[in-house]
Amino acid sequence: MIEAIGLTKRYGRTVAVDDLSFTVQPGRVTGFLGPNGAGKSTTMRMILGLDRPTAGRVLIDGKPYTELSRPLRTVGALLDAKWVHPNRSARAHLRWLAKSNGLPNNRVDAVLEAVGLTGVAGKNAGGFSLGMSQRLGIAAALLGDPKVLLFDEPVNGLDPEGILWIRTFMQNLAAEGRTVLVSSHLLSEMALTASELVVIGKGKLITQSTTQEFIDRSTGNSVLVRSPQLFKLGPLLVDKGFTVRDGADGSFSVSGATSDQIGDIAAANGVVLHELSPQRGSLEEAFMQLTGDAVEYHAEIGK
Amino acid sequence: MTLLAVERIKLFSTRSPYWCSALAIVMGIGLTAIFAAATDGPVPLGLTQIGSSQLAIAVVLVMAAIAVTTEYRFNTIRSTFLAVPNRTSALVAKTVVVAFIAGLLGEIIAFGSWGVAKVISPSSDLAINTSAEWRHVAGVGLVYAIGAVIAVAIGILVRQTAGAVAILLVWQMLAESLIGIIPKAGVKIQAWLPFINANHFLSMGSDSPEMGGTGVDFKLSEWGSLGYFAGVAVALLVVALVVAKRRDA
Numbered sequence: 134m135i136e137a138i139g140l141t142k143r144y145g146r147t148v149a150v151d152d153l154s155f156t157v158q159p160g161r162v163t164g165f166l167g168p169n170g171a172g173k174s175t176t177m178r179m180i181l182g183l184d185r186p187t188a189g190r191v192l193i194d195g196k197p198y199t200e201l202s203r204p205l206r207t208v209g210a211l212l213d214a215k216w217v218h219p220n221r222s223a224r225a226h227l228r229w230l231a232k233s234n235g236l237p238n239n240r241v242d243a244v245l246e247a248v249g250l251t252g253v254a255g256k257n258a259g260g261f262s263l264g265m266s267q268r269l270g271i272a273a274a275l276l277g278d279p280k281v282l283l284f285d286e287p288v289n290g291l292d293p294e295g296i297l298w299i300r301t302f303m304q305n306l307a308a309e310g311r312t313v314l315v316s317s318h319l320l321s322e323m324a325l326t327a328s329e330l331v332v333i334g335k336g337k338l339i340t341q342s343t344t345q346e347f348i349d350r351s352t353g354n355s356v357l358v359r360s361p362q363l364f365k366l367g368p369l370l371v372d373k374g375f376t377v378r379d380g381a382d383g384s385f386s387v388s389g390a391t392s393d394q395i396g397d398i399a400a401a402n403g404v405v406l407h408e409l410s411p412q413r414g415s416l417e418e419a420f421m422q423l424t425g426d427a428v429e430y431h432a433e434i435g436k
Numbered sequence: 437m438t439l440l441a442v443e444r445i446k447l448f449s450t451r452s453p454y455w456c457s458a459l460a461i462v463m464g465i466g467l468t469a470i471f472a473a474a475t476d477g478p479v480p481l482g483l484t485q486i487g488s489s490q491l492a493i494a495v496v497l498v499m500a501a502i503a504v505t506t507e508y509r510f511n512t513i514r515s516t517f518l519a520v521p522n523r524t525s526a527l528v529a530k531t532v533v534v535a536f537i538a539g540l541l542g543e544i545i546a547f548g549s550w551g552v553a554k555v556i557s558p559s560s561d562l563a564i565n566t567s568a569e570w571r572h573v574a575g576v577g578l579v580y581a582i583g584a585v586i587a588v589a590i591g592i593l594v595r596q597t598a599g600a601v602a603i604l605l606v607w608q609m610l611a612e613s614l615i616g617i618i619p620k621a622g623v624k625i626q627a628w629l630p631f632i633n634a635n636h637f638l639s640m641g642s643d644s645p646e647m648g649g650t651g652v653d654f655k656l657s658e659w660g661s662l663g664y665f666a667g668v669a670v671a672l673l674v675v676a677l678v679v680a681k682r683r684d685a
Contacts, residue, residue, distance in 0.1 A: 182521050183514055184684040199521040210518060216511040218450055225449035233442045233519040273515070 134159060134312055135180060135281060139189035142175050142336075149175045151336040152189065157314045157329075159280070162307045164327030164344065165316035166420075172336035173316040174212070177285050180314075181210055193281055205234040209274030210283040214266035219259020223250055223269050226258055227276060234277055244272040264295040271302065281312040288322060300326045320420040324348065355388040356395055359408035366404045373398065384408070439520065439529035446512075447503060447533060456499035457537075461545055464492030468549035469556060478560040481569055482643045484553045488545045488576045489638050493583060494609055496541055500534045500584035501600040504591030517685045524677050531588045531673060535581040542580030546573050568640045571658060578662060579634045583608075585669040586630070592676035607631070616652070626652045630668040633661035 135157040142150040150172040157163045167173050178184040180191045182198035190197060193208055201207050217226050227241040245251045248268040253261070258269060267287060274282055284303065288296045303326060307313045314331075317323050323330060323344065330347050332339040340347065360366055363385055370377050375390040387395060392411045399406050447453050467487030472479045504527075507513040520526040550573055554562050564570055587604055594600040612629045616622045626632045637658050656664055 178684070181518055183517060185682075201521065204521055205519055212514070213511065216515050218446075218506065218510050218512050220451055221446075221449045225445065229442050229445040229449070230515065230519050232438065232445060233516075235438065 135191065135193055135314060136195075137176070137180070137189070137191040140176065140179060140186055140191055141188040142172070142179060142184060143187045149336050150179070150186075153333065153336065153338050154189075155331045155338060155341050157312055157331070159312040160307060160310050161329055162303050162313045162315060162327045163329040163331060164323035165314055165331050165333070166320060166323050167316075167318065167333040167339075169318050171318075171333050173318075173333065174285055175336075176333075177210070177212060177283055177314075177316060180283065181208070181212070203234040203277070205230065205236070205277035205279065207277070207279050208281045208283065209277060209279040210285075211267075211270040211274045211287060212283070212285045214263065214270040217258040217266070217269065220257050222255050223258050223261070223272075224254040226269070227273060230273055230276055236277055240276055240278075244275045247275060248272045263290050264292065267291060267295065267299070271299070279311070282306055282314070284313075284315045286316055286318070288317070288319075296322070355386050355412045356390060356392045357408060357410045357412055358385040358387055358395060358406065359383065360385075360399070360404055360406050362404045365402065366399060369398055369402055369404075370395065386412070439525055440533055442520075443530045443533040446530075447537070450506070452502055452506070453499055453537070456495055456502070457541055460492040460495040460499070460541055461548065463495060464488040464545035465548045465552050467491055469552045472553040472556040472560075475557070479553050479557045479562065480560070480643065481550075481562050481564070481572065482640055484549045484562065485546060485572060485576060485638065488542065488549050489579065489635065492545050493542075493580060494605055496538050496580050497583055497587040497604045497608060498601050500538055500587035501591040501604055502597055503530065503534050504588050505595060505597040505600050508591075508595040509597060514685050523681050523685075527588075527592060527677055527680055531585055534588055535584045538584035539577040539581030542577030543574065546576035568643075568658075572638055572640050575638050575662070579638060579665070582662075582666050582669045583631075583634065585666075585673055589669070589672035589676040592680050593672075623652045627654050627656075628664075630665050634665045637662040637665065 137153055137155050140150055140153040141148070153172070153176060165173055165176070175184060179186050180193070180198065193201070198204060198208065224241060224245065227244065228238065231238060231241050242251070245254050248271050250265065250268055250272060253265065258266065261269060271284075271287075274284070282303075284299075287299050287303075291299065300322075303313050303315060315323070315326060317326075327344055329341075330344050331341045332347065342350070357380065358366065359382070361383075363383060367377055367385065370385075370387055370390065373390070373394075376388045378386045378388075380386045392409050396406070396409055398404075399409075464487040468484050471483055471486065475483070507516065516526055517523055550562060550564070553560065564573055587600070590603055591600045594603065608631050612626065612631050615629065616626050618625070632652060633654075633656065636652070636654050636656070639658070654661065
């Protein structure tokens, strides 16, 4: 389990992470979602003891990372696949990591096998494609067979096959009961990978919920209603506590109600309906709506 | 011990230490060979270590600095700190491994130079008898090892290869000897400059005038100078370790 408590990071006057608290539970993939520059990577570096928090703390199974005696046995992390010496072979890279945490050399072969790099283990890591580098980074993360895994934007720049491979891999890791935290700025990707979401914007926590809840809530579940008797239906819906907005061409947009509820109300009161259709916003729209105010670098679109 | 093995694997799984070592050996011993071949008559012992103490040392300093700066350049320092969150022990282990290799290289180059002079000029009296003569030849390894500590410390502080190498080369090869040009005060300052003191440790007084440092009014004995050199190295390393511990990786 990962537990962040009031985590804050300031660079001079810029606040990168602002009083962030969340927990990551074992047994499922937790998505760490936010626009670029929201503070995801900074938070991950603080979780791993690379950056020192200005305030607050973050615990892994109750301990700060820097107090773990052989950390690779507890936590595996892939923050950047390019953190390798280009003239060092993949095997040598894993070998020194294994040695540093007292892991046997057969773990090196095992993780190379697991990510499918056995054939190129003797090649220099500098010559690897992005997909291969990513696999090497995952191999390094798995080296100590850790209970907790962190991945920072693992699918960035990968082809569809690589994306699918990583997605399945992470879900399998979680199914084995491990704690998996994956950051991304793409909600669509997270919707497919993660069952739990921690959403941040401008360094602040926006929400933590299950992915389904997040999608349902943020897409708003509005229902479009067209009827020649809107004047009659409108007040009835308002009485029930639903929000009714005027739409185009004599239509209503009702939020907070399902189409079933509206249909029942209409029938009970003898209101004729010409259209009753649930509207689902796209995930991207929902995400934009939630984080819109919290984007660090704005560019006006189409103005 | 584990961390020493880790740093050894890291160092020897890339090519640059091999190249730097080869270059240092060729330059150090090669310069002595040229001197010995060009000298008419007997070659004095004081001439055999010019290559090792004035030229090859620069290559070894560069190698030591690169051992750290490439870690920063390729961000493997972050992987290191992830695997070993105790940054001080990780960096001390690296310093020990690099200093040990530098020391070993120093001995190889020093005795190699001595040997090549003996081969080229068999008639010269190159016997190593007195303690000053032993210091002159075998001391090179000590100077390399301590110099490597300074280079690693600079590497940790500066974090980039070009900067660290520039600082080390200008400092070791130029700055300290140029300060001697300052009228009156120059030689007094030089008595407290680390690399000048390292040379003082290696020098045999008037028997090795090419080593430089002539006219400097040293306040320390030869071994005192080495101790001072080592003290500067340790102080720099401590500063570097404190900085590395405090700053974000």
